[in-house]
Amino acid sequence: xxxxxxxxxxxxxxxxxxxxxxxxxxxxxxxxxxxxxxxxxxxxxxxxxxxxxxxxxxxxxxxxxxxxxxxxxxxxxxxxxxxxxxxxxxxxxxxxxxxxxxxxxxxxxxxxxxxxxxx
Amino acid sequence: xxxxxxxxxxxxxxxxxxxxxxxxxxxxxxxxxxxxxxxxxxxxxxxxxxxxxxxxxxxxxxxxxxxxxxxxxxxxxxxxxxxxxxxxxxxxxxxxxxxxxxxxxxxxxxxxxxxxxxxxxxxxxxxxxxxxxxxxxxxxxxxxxxxxxxxxxxxxxxxxxxxxxxxxxxxxxxxxxxxxxxxxxxxxxxxxxxxxxxxxxxxxxxxxxxxxxxxxxxxxxxxxxxxxxxxxxxxxxxxxxxxxxxxxxxxxxxxxxxxxxxxxx
Numbered sequence: 001x002x003x004x005x006x007x008x009x010x011x012x013x014x015x016x017x018x019x020x021x022x023x024x025x026x027x028x029x030x031x032x033x034x035x036x037x038x039x040x041x042x043x044x045x046x047x048x049x050x051x052x053x054x055x056x057x058x059x060x061x062x063x064x065x066x067x068x069x070x071x072x073x074x075x076x077x078x079x080x081x082x083x084x085x086x087x088x089x090x091x092x093x094x095x096x097x098x099x100x101x102x103x104x105x106x107x108x109x110x111x112x113x114x115x116x117x118x119x
Numbered sequence: 120x121x122x123x124x125x126x127x128x129x130x131x132x133x134x135x136x137x138x139x140x141x142x143x144x145x146x147x148x149x150x151x152x153x154x155x156x157x158x159x160x161x162x163x164x165x166x167x168x169x170x171x172x173x174x175x176x177x178x179x180x181x182x183x184x185x186x187x188x189x190x191x192x193x194x195x196x197x198x199x200x201x202x203x204x205x206x207x208x209x210x211x212x213x214x215x216x217x218x219x220x221x222x223x224x225x226x227x228x229x230x231x232x233x234x235x236x237x238x239x240x241x242x243x244x245x246x247x248x249x250x251x252x253x254x255x256x257x258x259x260x261x262x263x264x265x266x267x268x269x270x271x272x273x274x275x276x277x278x279x280x281x282x283x284x285x286x287x288x289x290x291x292x293x294x295x296x297x298x299x300x301x302x303x304x305x306x307x308x309x310x311x312x313x314x315x316x317x318x319x320x321x322x323x324x325x326x327x328x329x330x331x332x333x334x335x336x337x338x339x340x341x342x343x344x345x346x347x348x349x350x351x352x353x354x355x356x357x358x359x360x361x362x363x364x365x366x367x368x369x370x371x372x373x374x375x376x377x378x379x380x381x382x383x384x
Binding site: 023078080081082083086087088089098099100102103105106109 | 263268
């Protein structure tokens with residue numbers, strides 16, 4: 001998974017769509033993605049992904065998305081982020097500071113949708 | 120065809136509505152949660168000369184003023200009463216009611232309480248527990264811009280094959296919505312539960328479902344249909360490639376369904 005997320009880092013940094021279309025240029029912090037018991041964190045400065053590392057920062061999760069493998073597989077199928085995090089229709093959930101997560105929801109959605117394209 | 124705007128006083132609130140050219144049969148049209156009556160412009164054009172569509176902006180939405188104290192309606196009983204009294208103010212004793220999403224839910228409530236002639240229920244359901252309390256709270260949080268935080272949500276609800284311009288319009292309306300009005304609407308939406316009283320509906324019902332809509336799932340639609348056991352007539356139409364906003368995404372196709380349904384009453 002770490003290798004896959006490093007490819008995600010390259011993809012997010014490859015063009016301006018993460019920064020501009022998803023407003024990640026206003027995001028300095030980290031995104032933690034949880035896959036069952038595994039967690040990985042993307043450190044981000046103004047929309048540029050600086051590094052990917054396993055686990056959670058010592059300061060805790062800033063913002064993130066997590067769920068069981070089944071939930072991620074469903075998401076990889078329909079690729080609909082809002083559906084994936086809906087309590088009635090999906091099995092993923094927002095993590096960390098929910099106010100910051102909602103403030104940066106387009107960046108989270110873009111990040112997770114980009115992950116779908118990296119198998 | 121022309122679309123004209125008017126104001127009428129309802130419950131002390133100056134209420135804005137738009138209509139196409141006068142026709143023998145009138146249909147009162149209800150917009151989706153947090154939005155406004157321009158959603159019906161496409162169908163107004165398609166049905167011009169056949170039906171008069173009368174589309175109101177609910178309090179605090181579009182050009183309708185909020186309730187006193189800058190409040191919006193926060194429960195479904197008051198919503199239904201407001202819509203009914205709007206129709207009465209226009210001299211429509213037994214109107215046809217048509218709505219989508221929250222509007223689609225509300226026509227089910229109206230048909231249980233008031234003597235409507237028929238209802239058209241698009242992406243409506245008698246039970247929609249689909250928005251979390253946290254998501255509702257975030258809609259008016261000062262650190263969260265709803266104009267940003269609802270972009271992905273709205274885009275995710277649009278079907279795979281909308282008419283040209285429909286997606287742009289729907290996304291533009293995210294920027295134009297009023298957070299507190301939208302929040303109250305979705306609060307009503309997620310607590311909406313009419314399952315026990317659905318047998319009260321006895322008028323003819325047209326249900327329309329865009330099959331790309333994940334929010335109002337097939338299960339929710341099927342459950343609602345199963346509880347319409349006393350409707351004088353129940354017609355169910357499905358559209359592939361259409362999402363949560365059929366009247367905006369495919370107004371021509373929806374208009375044909377509505378015309379066919381109403382002409383057979």
